[in-house]
């Protein structure tokens with residue numbers, strides 16, 4: 001095993017230990033925080049595929065996070081008012097079932113990523129950043145002006161959605177569900193990085209000429225990566241909405257895109273556990289420093305600056321040293 | 328005479344007032360090494376880029392395997408069987424040497440859109456990659472990070488990656504640069520045998536290698552081919568002596 005995998009194992013252990021301790025001492029608030037870490041980490045795992053493996057600096061991943069959130073909000077709100085989403089030409093009703101909501105969230109965010117990616121991946125560098133940002137902001141303003149689902153104020157869902165065989169209202173059960181989804185996403189992302197697709201995608205990040213010269217089109221690789229990336233972040237959005245039982249246009253705002261990017265950068269760009277470490281650190285800081293001063297984000301900014309200047313590999317990279325080549 | 332595999336007709340490219348390619352027509356026939364020589368800035372790399380598809384000519388066409396490929400991009404030309412090495416190494420620097428070679432093998436085989444199986448455990452790809460590394464003498468450096476290779480070793484890896492593609496024609500832009508006498512000799516011997524598999528359009532400053540290898544030589548000066556012929560014809564050509572070889576001798 002490499003040093004990085006020991007660190008990952010240690011982090012996993014901590015992330016299991018803390019909620020176990022919180023559960024046995026009956027601290028529901030800590031459980032919720034841990035669930036939040038897992039869901040935000042999931043959003044970061046999504047972004048990390050585009051940013052870390054593909055080198056695509058997307059400043060618009062809030063678009064997918066928001067779409068996932070609104071998929072949940074729209075389906076659940078229609079279910080709670082027994083008012084079908086549409087009844088012509090076919091009847092589509094709302095639902096409170098998480099698996100169905102997740103499926104819709106993943107499909108909708110993949111389609112959005114396909115569209116946004118197809119257009120923005122024709123550019124690169126600063127233009128790519130600006131175009132992805134613009135798409136996110138477009139959706140943000142669209143939802144603000146969309147009264148059907150709460151407009152600017154957002155929309156509350158009264159009861160958390162259900163998952164077969166679980167009582168999701170019990171915090172520890174929803175926590176386990178979120179952990180499992182995160183675990184599966186990590187597993188998938190680890191395999192992806194080592195698969196033919198991962199090799200070609202990371203090669204295209206380092207040198208697009210090389211990839212073209214061996215007969216592989218970087219654009220297609222990046223587009224597929226962007227779609228996979230967006231769909232995972234979309235799934236995280238649906239879970240996040242369920243955690244809060246609330247959706248609002250904020251999910252689409254560039255602050256959200258920025259925060260997801262901060263998780264990845266703090267934890268380590270391109271590192272499997274980077275988003276997990278980053279999201280955990282972020283929530284920990286928010287929790288510890290947020291209580292001391294409402295200006296805690298100044299400290300976050302300073303930390304981010306330190307990481308970018310002195311510790312490019314983020315938390316994981318600093319602990320584990322240079323990335324070793326896969327197998 | 329055998330049909331040319333690769334042919335440029337009247338390739339012209341200008342950068343502002345500078346004509347980097349001036350109506351260049353040359354061809355590459357099966358089984359030959361065709362060397363392209365010329366002073367620095369003559370437009371050799373610019374021509375290679377246009378043949379490989381990285382740069383669009385202002386006018387003129389490129390034919391490969393009897394097909395007009397002028398409108399095709401680099402990826403499509405590579406798929407058709409055009410293997411290319413860069414003058415300035417274009418490698419994935421964070422990869423190991425082996426990973427770069429496996430990337431080539433993967434490009435040649437196809438099946439990039441696979442998401443689960445570890446690529447570095449794929450027997451067929453590994454075999455092809457190792458074989459190519461061995462051909463250029465990099466087998467002992469397979470596990471090294473590419474960024475840690477010397478300049479010459481990177482050139483060798485460029486050639487190895489091109490080999491994994493098993494192309495129908497090679498475009499090589501100064502593969503000997505930085506190799507040193509021993510490495511240069513070794514690669515010369517290897518390219519000598521390689522021409523039987525696929526012809527090589529070879530841009531090279533190492534005149535010993537050029538005269539030892541080339542079936543034909545074209546001389547490019549200020550974007551124009553001033554002469555094409557065998558080594559002896561080129562040596563004897565007064566224009567060439569004046570424009571190019573003379574300078575070399577004097578230096």
Ligand SMILES: Nc1ncnc2c1ncn2[C@@H]1O[C@H](COP(=O)(O)OP(=O)(O)OP(=O)(O)O)[C@@H](O)[C@H]1O
Pocket residue numbers: 342345347365366367368369370371372373374414
């Ligand atoms: N993209 C470009 N834009 C403007 N000028 C260019 C460009 N590419 C090449 N040139 C110019 O075209 C001329 C030919 O360059 P090229 O690189 O083809 O020369 P070369 O024969 O390969 O030289 P060398 O032996 O040094 O590699 C040079 O004067 C170069 O400065």
Ligand SMILES: [Mg+2]
Pocket residue numbers: 371372373414500
């Ligand atoms: Mg050159």
